[in-house]
Amino acid sequence: MPLNLASPAVAELSFVALAVVVFWAGARAFGRTRAAVFLLGSVLWTAPVENFAVLRGAYTYYGYAGKILPNYPGYLMWVGLVPFWVVLGWFVFAMSGFLIFHGVLLTKRRALLQAAASGIFAVNIDLMMDPVASSNALWVWLTASFKVVGTPLFNLVGWFLLIFFYDLIARHTIMDSKPMPGLSRVEALVFRPRAGPGSGIDSRRLVFRILVLETVVIVLLALLTPFIDYLAFTVF
């Protein structure tokens, strides 16, 4: 299939525009500082996972490398081996889900339910975005994993886990200052006690939670991928 050489630029510009609108919405709802921390946190949250997946050979973002200009990698801005617009995309979906489910549709429900709803919502969006992006070579799947509408099944699990956990981190650390179940005991050894609810964003605790849960997600995905593939190929 011939490549449309305008596609990478259209994707980059579209996601920068989307991120600006969603950032504005987040800033209006939670304040500029919290929205900015949410954005920076989502970059720290997703960029290592994305780079890890690229390094493992699951996919590549170099489908347009050398095709637009001889030494042009296809996209203008990168975070390691991942285009910046992809990282911005994670922010767009994480913040939108947070605004929709925490602010309107599932207010006063349990944080776990809100995070799960946001995760499933993001998976569905990916099921529409991935076929369009991969058929236009915005990214190219290199894996022989079991695919659903052109998208590897483990990728959908990854989408759910990333949005689910980041929603919980944001809820407990950026928007509020609360202990996270499972991490409280470790944090009690590492950090001094919090000043109390509403005492601002504890950036060290945020980075700690991101790094710990990011490791959990990467290990989970690495362990689950062969199992998911085996199960899917056996059943279907």
Place this chain on the structure above:
Amino acid sequence: MATDPRPATDKRSSAAAAAAVLLVLVVFLFIQTMGSPITTFGSLSESVLYSVVVFIPVAAVCLLAVAKSGRKDG
């Protein structure tokens, strides 16, 4: 958010703005997906199933968020 003093109406209208933007994106993606060589569905029932399972829930959530925020604000 218990510790956030911002009015709930700000949060709802912001959510509505984000939902409206997402709705435009998913409608665009849905139209593109239907024409994508990767997802060229073999039968009408496959494309109906895809629409019901994937597209309609996302669009419904976005529409519901816009509608609900508008109703409360009014």
